[in-house]
């Protein structure tokens with residue numbers, strides 16, 4: 083880690099990331115992913131995965147319950163829309179606060195165990211929360227139907243300034259800018275960039291190094307004078323707040339919140355995103371989130387009928403056979419495809435897509451002479467100096 | 471007369487039916503190097519485990535500089551200034567060597583917990599230099615960007631020693647620090663430990679290699695089957711018939 087962290091390199095990473103995110107509507111056009119709804123999803127789940135990676139990637143603690151915080155974020159945001167204002171800033175603030183609060187409680191209890199027991203505890207909590215949201219807490223969550231905006235919602239702050247107009251539910255906005263279409267995407271994009279920057283800072287900080295130490299050898303950490311518990315809790319809460327933020331943004335783009343957002347499958351999805359993209363890498367989780375949401379969108383929208391049409395270039399008999407073979411993998415069966423892709427990646431690219439890219443890059447790059455250990459130290463030392 | 475800084479008082483530990491430590495007393499004077507020797511399974515590592523809070527004794531206490539060590543968490547004990555080199559090296563295999571030595575500096579500087587997610591490690595030039603310096607002392611500087619898992623067993627031990635020394639501990643506990651090292655490396659380690667001794671650090675060292683013991687120790691306790699059977703200066707212990715019988719006999723013949 084240390085050898086690659088020159089300040090210049092971090093600056094380049096940041097600039098490339100910013101450019102890539104802001105121009106996403108352009109470079110994603112060829113694969114048909116350039117419409118705001120989908121772009122927004124990429125950004126939001128990117129945030130979710132970046133946060134999750136701070137816990138799972140840095141400390142190695144695998145939580146199966148982070149969708150709970152996504153759900154809490156959404157509920158908190160929708161309540162802010164209902165009670166206070168359609169402005170998204172208070173909604174986001176509340177979402178992050180509430181998810182932070184809940185992650186302190188959940189983290190405090192779950193982190194009493196490590197390894198598989200920690201995972202099971204978080205999973206149990208997630209299922210409990212899902213059931214609470216689904217039935218017991220109906221007054222807060224509106225149960226099965228989900229929490230929705232109504233015309234009759236008080237919106238106290240909004241109504242202090244403007245007379246209620248009765249032409250339908252107002253839309254979410256940032257001081258008047260409507261959060262739909264491209265403005266919505268660009269808002270999420272800016273938040274994503276900030277979140278990525280925070281994660282970069284954490285990776286390069288003493289705090290981040292301490293988390294990696296806990297992952298590598300917790301025993302040694304204790305005998306080196308560190309108390310791992312508060313470090314782990316801090317990582318857990320940060321990742322919970324990231325999830326809450328993502329949940330709020332989901333509600334910003336589509337102001338409703340349902341219990342299914344907290345289901346264990348949603349928690350599992352962020353695990354897949356992180357591993358698929360590259361666990362413990364900076365950019366991997368964002369890529370993983372993008373890939374999974376893209377496939378979900380493309381494959382799940384292919385029905386039997388348009389599958390048949392897509393294959394019209396095949397000879398008559400072949401068309402129906404191929405369609406028959408492919409059809410279980412598309413539409414509602416797209417999880418099958420996801421499962422296959424995931425298996426292939428874990429088996430052939432254990433470091434995730436990011437490691438695949440760097441392997442590719444190193445095969446195409448002109449072969450460098452393998453540096454002697456001494457030589458590499460010298461070049462690194464000078465690299466660090468010029469980086470400052 | 472120097473004062474006793476480290477005190478093991480009447481410690482007993484049972485594992486099921488096995489009496490691993492019984493009535494063990496140890497007093498270590500400040501700045502001294504105190505060796506514990508004894509045959510395999512005598513309970514030497516167990517005694518150190520009690521000292522760092524890894525296991526709780528059934529009876530007895532350990533005190534360091536007037537503070538009760540027994541009952542404290544391992545990280546609290548380290549924060550008191552007690553560092554330990556383990557019998558099987560405990561390092562951070564997934565991290566580069568340089569980060570392996572930076573972590574102990576962080577704990578020395580910031581204590582058991584400090585939340586600093588926005589501080590930059592890279593900017594901390596003084597710390598990086600200190601870490602590099604300690605790796606140099608161990609002859610590991612050329613590998614500082616390699617992962618610690620790639621090191622040889624002897625190098626892992628030296629890395630762990632560097633990780634302990636960089637904390638400037640007031641008491642260093644060493645569990646067979648030269649096991650698995652080539653003769654040349656052993657001699658280097660002895661020199662290094664002698665240098666530290668000149669610096670006044672108190673040490674408790676467990677060692678099978680009598681060459682190492684007699685080069686370093688001011689005082690020796692002999693442990694056999696969980697009991698201290700003899701103690702004294704190296705000369706006294708060498709000539710104690712009980713010790714020769716229990717342990718030294720064979721080793722002395724090799725010399």
Ligand SMILES: Nc1ncnc2c1ncn2[C@@H]1O[C@H](COP(=O)(O)OP(=O)(O)OP(=O)(O)O)[C@@H](O)[C@H]1O
Pocket residue numbers: 485488490508509510511512513514515516517557
């Ligand atoms: N955690 C434990 N549980 C059960 N028995 C243990 C435990 N730790 C040590 N023992 C037993 O206690 C006895 C003393 O072990 P210890 O490791 O302290 O010996 P030692 O003097 O360090 O030996 P060596 O020179 O081989 O390192 C041994 O019989 C060992 O099997």
Ligand SMILES: [Mg+2]
Pocket residue numbers: 514515516557645
């Ligand atoms: Mg031992």
